[in-house]
Amino acid sequence: MSKKDWGIDDPQETYWFNTHTGQVEVGPQSLAVDRLGPFATREEAERANEIVAERAKAWADEDAAED
Numbered sequence: 001m002s003k004k005d006w007g008i009d010d011p012q013e014t015y016w017f018n019t020h021t022g023q024v025e026v027g028p029q030s031l032a033v034d035r036l037g038p039f040a041t042r043e044e045a046e047r048a049n050e051i052v053a054e055r056a057k058a059w060a061d062e063d064a065a066e067d
Contacts, residue, residue: 017048
């Protein structure tokens with residue numbers, strides 16, 4: 001999924017959640033292995049773990065429905 005698919009046009013105006021520090025970063029600042037994102041807003045980045053869990057559940061539900 002591209003940044004454009006997420007509604008993000010300028011990668012400098014993205015927010016990332018650093019899983020190592022637990023902090024939100026403006027623009028990609030840390031190693032990719034330590035980042036979740038990009039997110040369009042700081043608020044979304046602050047909810048990164050919750051958003052990831054919601055998406056994982058939706059994907060698992062989709063897979064279960066296909067079986």
